[in-house]
Amino acid sequence: LTQQSHNRNSAVLPPPASVDALVNSVCQTACSGAYRHPQLHGHVAYGTAGFRMRADAGQMDYIMFRMGVLAALRSRSLHGQAVGVMVTASHNPEHDNGVKLVEPNGDMLPVEWEPIASGLVNALDTELRNHLHVLLSTLHDSEFITTAQFVASLAEAVAAGVRACNPAGTDEADDEQLAVAEQLGVLTTPQLHYIVACTNNPAYGRPSLSGYAEKLAGAFVRLAERRSLKGGGGAGPRSVHIDAANGVGAGALAQLAPLLGEHLRLVVHNSGDGELNYRCGADFVKVQMRFPEGRGLQFEPGQRWASFDGDADRIIYFYCDSEGQFQMLDGDKQAALLAAYLIGRIRAAGLNLNTGLVQTAYANAESTRYLAEQLGVAVACVPTGVKHLHKRAKDFDIGVYFEANGHGTVLFSDRARSAILAVAATVRARLARKLKRLENCAW
Numbered sequence: 001l002t003q004q005s006h007n008r009n010s011a012v013l014p015p016p017a018s019v020d021a022l023v024n025s026v027c028q029t030a031c032s033g034a035y036r037h038p039q040l041h042g043h044v045a046y047g048t049a050g051f052r053m054r055a056d057a058g059q060m061d062y063i064m065f066r067m068g069v070l071a072a073l074r075s076r077s078l079h080g081q082a083v084g085v086m087v088t089a090s091h092n093p094e095h096d097n098g099v100k101l102v103e104p105n106g107d108m109l110p111v112e113w114e115p116i117a118s119g120l121v122n123a124l125d126t127e128l129r130n131h132l133h134v135l136l137s138t139l140h141d142s143e144f145i146t147t148a149q150f151v152a153s154l155a156e157a158v159a160a161g162v163r164a165c166n167p168a169g170t171d172e173a174d175d176e177q178l179a180v181a182e183q184l185g186v187l188t189t190p191q192l193h194y195i196v197a198c199t200n201n202p203a204y205g206r207p208s209l210s211g212y213a214e215k216l217a218g219a220f221v222r223l224a225e226r227r228s229l230k231g232g233g234g235a236g237p238r239s240v241h242i243d244a245a246n247g248v249g250a251g252a253l254a255q256l257a258p259l260l261g262e263h264l265r266l267v268v269h270n271s272g273d274g275e276l277n278y279r280c281g282a283d284f285v286k287v288q289m290r291f292p293e294g295r296g297l298q299f300e301p302g303q304r305w306a307s308f309d310g311d312a313d314r315i316i317y318f319y320c321d322s323e324g325q326f327q328m329l330d331g332d333k334q335a336a337l338l339a340a341y342l343i344g345r346i347r348a349a350g351l352n353l354n355t356g357l358v359q360t361a362y363a364n365a366e367s368t369r370y371l372a373e374q375l376g377v378a379v380a381c382v383p384t385g386v387k388h389l390h391k392r393a394k395d396f397d398i399g400v401y402f403e404a405n406g407h408g409t410v411l412f413s414d415r416a417r418s419a420i421l422a423v424a425a426t427v428r429a430r431l432a433r434k435l436k437r438l439e440n441c442a443w
């Protein structure tokens with residue numbers, strides 16, 4: 001989590017004493033730190049969500065350092081708001097790793113900044129100072145000032161990249177430092193997005209792991225209390241088995257579980273005793289279309305199952321049918337279920353909200369047909385990558401988006417939220433009036 005630590009609440013940062021001095025000073029300190037993180041490769045490409053590389057043998061170290069510098073620049077260009085840096089292998093093998101940046105509102109790094117990221121990571125060591133100088137000066141002109149084992153060392157390289165942007169070399173907030181870094185430790189990608197968004201907008205929630213667990217569990221419990229949820233897998237409380245892919249999702253589930261009470265029992269498997277994403281996890285289950293492997297795993301009809309990927313931003317549901325066969329609810333099916341549920345509630349409430357679904361070209365064509373023809377939902381298709389789906393989903397009052405591989409969510413616009421709250425208030429008032437009449441009769 002990177003932010004210019006003070007003046008966070010002011011709309012515009014005070015200009016530093018001398019812009020040139022700042023630029024020179026940042027270049028000097030960033031480059032004097034960079035020699036400890038030498039460039040190891042030729043050109044590396046910015047992938048769908050960031051950079052990815054083998055992390056053993058220190059191959060990602062310089063990328064992390066430079067992404068730390070980039071995070072500091074991005075934060076400063078947005079008046080010191082907090083941005084996030086996620087270090088994760090995601091769905092990839094354990095020896096791989098990657099880095100992605102989170103925007104102050106919880107979105108992904110905007111595509112306009114991808115060439116900036118690419119340029120910074122690919123600048124030769126010998127040209128880094130010059131590159132940074134040009135970059136800082138350009139940003140100044142446009143918007144900058146006026147307006148598992150490998151992970152620890154990679155995260156440290158990111159923090160070093162951010163620290164390098166602090167010319168004073170101290171942790172003290174100072175108008176002339178670019179940013180300070182706070183290491184949040186081991187957490188999932190959704191948790192990081194949440195914490196970054198709340199740090200900049202406390203109205204959204206408490207910016208902490210406990211704040212995240214309470215917000216999610218609270219919403220689930222309120223929903224569950226209004227519906228009679230049937231138990232899964234025989235008698236006893238409703239339960240879900242989760243294959244956490246030996247990634248970081250198990251920790252998040254441990255924080256959620258006690259808050260769900262009897263409404264949902266979480267049974268976590270592959271919680272870290274095996275190799276990350278190896279023959280388990282959302283990608284394995286989706287691509288192989290089979291049950292995950294892991295110590296003591298057994299699948300019985302009636303049980304509900306879900307697999308995460310390493311950073312828990314993908315979810316694939318599956319179950320064993322009465323014939324013992326594997327059945328899967330991938331992102332397409334989850335999207336259809338969510339859209340059908342929401343459309344039903346919206347129509348029942350008489351709301352006029354523009355509800356749409358966003359998919360990629362990898363979506364099952366039958367799911368698209370079902371959504372458009374049976375449910376009458378507007379369906380949009382965008383290129384692969386959460387950034388594209390998320391952006392398009394914002395065009396709707398209620399936007400459901402999912403990739404077939406299990407990345408997805410639902411976005412409610414401010415208009416949708418106000419309309420829903422207004423109808424709920426009217427209905428409650430009508431009910432209260434009716435009850436009052438009844439109360440008077442009973443008196």
Ligand SMILES: CC(=O)N[C@H]1[C@@H](OP(=O)(O)O)O[C@H](CO)[C@@H](O)[C@@H]1O
Binds near residue numbers: 309313387403407
């Ligand atoms: C946040 C993000 O954009 N993630 C990308 C990325 O998945 P990760 O699980 O985050 O590695 O690569 C996928 C495959 O290309 C793509 O489907 C997905 O959208």
